[in-house]
Amino acid sequence: MSQTIEQVEMQDPGVQGWRTQKLWGVLTLVSMAVLMYMALVWAPEDSVQGAPQRIFYIHVPSAWIAFLAFFVVFVCSIAVLVTGDRKWDDRAVSSAEVGVVFTTAVLISGPLWAKPIWGVYWSWDPRLTSSFILWLIYLSYLALRSYVPDPARRARFSAVLGIVGFVDVPIIYFSVRWWRALHPGYVIQPGKVDMPGSMVLTLMVGLLAFTFLYLFLLGLRLQNQRLQNANERKGLE
């Protein structure tokens, strides 16, 4: 027997309402449209890098969301172990998947920018390399989940990896940074923003738009997860 989303939603009071979901969707659409206008038309062309610099408005927000998403995995993973409640596992895996998507965006947009600017697609730059290693860790997180059929065990195992993976982030960053000396070409360095105000503003809008997109995707993925859980339960009964 097939069920509509509404029916499942009524059965499970934990399901986030479609109304909130619609709100994130609309906010995402509007802010993305504004971002595209600002990034492609309004923001001035970079005097040194030219048009490729505009990738920056997609690349940096993607990296920010990837990091945020994995931080959410980390927090939810601790909650899984402490409370043993499966809803935290649903949140952790949803955020992990969205995080992997955004990390992929970072790994694609980074080389696209690097080719015209650095002359090579890939350089073992600390940030790019750290993103790459993070991508591998959270792919292994998703792989691990697919190999553990029992839901309770899957939640605990992936929570352990979710914690270990995130604790590893700063260690990875510093190890890679020491491994290869810093590359030239940083636009923003800690404590020193070397950009005109319009570029900074465009970046800020980008961060906001991507945060809405993250919340929208996370909500969708979470609902998907709850439907999967409902199906699993029906299969068991």
Place this chain on the structure above:
Amino acid sequence: MSMLAPAMLIARKDLKVEARTKDVLTSVGLFGLLVVVAASFSFPTTGEGRQGVAAGMLWMAFLFAALLGLGRSFALEKEEGCMEGLMASPAPREPIFLGKLFANLIFTGLAEIAIIPISIMLLQLEPGNGIWLLLGVTALGTLGLLTVGSLFAAMAVNTRTREAILPILVIPVAIPLLIASVKATEVALLGKGIGDAMQWILLLAFYTGTFLFVALFTFPYVLEE
């Protein structure tokens, strides 16, 4: 109950099993050695920069040897419901982790002690006094590797793939450890002192300490049924 006494008992159990079968040591040691041999034919091992290549080869051998040993070590507990027996014992969960860690340290350590001199000969390395740094880095790096590895191996043997997923879990997380170990080993193989490797040794110590803490905190949840 103290943590160390039951941990030692569990480690001693593993050593006793190993003394009778000699399964792990022969396979792990031989496999590590074969990695060095295969790498010798795969990479340039003469001329400028060969110490760096050799450092990488050594750690590839240590990594693969450790992964093989860890997989075997935890698969052993699955047989005859051994893990259930351990869990039913009055010992808390943390010593089970420490016991498996100790036993694996001994297995991997013995394999490394065999691999290091053979590699030094095969690759015509002259570490001189750097040998002490090499041994120290090997010990610290192996401890860190096996800490993360033991935690993940306890999970891996309880998946559908058994220990096949272990490398996929360990390698990405162990990359900072590999970087630091290889760099410090290169310093040692160049015959330099500990001062030139200090940054890497501190990174190794930080990594190992952090994950020892995380592993002791999370391991009980891995075993929980």
